[in-house]
Amino acid sequence: RKEVEQDPGPFNVPEGATVAFNCTYSNSASQSFFWYRQDCRKEPKLLMSVYSSGNEDGRFTAQLNRASQYISLLIRDSKLSDSATYLCVVTGGGGNKLTFGTGTQLKVEL
């Protein structure tokens, strides 16, 4: 079983749609959780951290369910510029080692 699992997509959605990505992780000792965004042929960039209480940043909402070892990202009112790959990332133990999922590709269309 992979440490971090995501549906690779692609998710093709019209502009203005709401889209949700899910991610599961296998290590119950994982401590920190993130969503990174990666544009085509670019480096990953931190989109947002994910907290147990859930957190929101504009059109983006992230939630964590530790009991189910499940992380989600919700994007409301999708924009063309949201088209990218969204990487689910967890850390565990010392050293700040990031373990990445394979990413979910989003394509927002007119």
Next chain:
Amino acid sequence: EAGVAQSPRYKIIEKRQSVAFWCNPISGHATLYWYQQILGQGPKLLIQFQNNGVVDDSQLPKDRFSAERLKGVDSTLKIQPAKLEDSAVYLCASSLNRGHETQYFGPGTRLLVL
């Protein structure tokens, strides 16, 4: 503030040749990471340095890969000899320290082994 710098940006070599990649982290960042990202996959950590010491190299194929950060700033990752399956993007990242701070990634070096 300057970001993480990497060079070269692209490299094409034949299998069994050697190749080296260079990374200059953000100034003041003590922790430096090298990741390998194969097409269609997420980045995989190869090695992590804290200043000039290795923290984690458990996923580094040590028979062919080596890395150093001699003065605790710049770092070099080497592959010798390269195999076809080493074709990937090699990403360098840095963070202030080894706690759970944000990692900032460089643009990567895209390696193609023929």
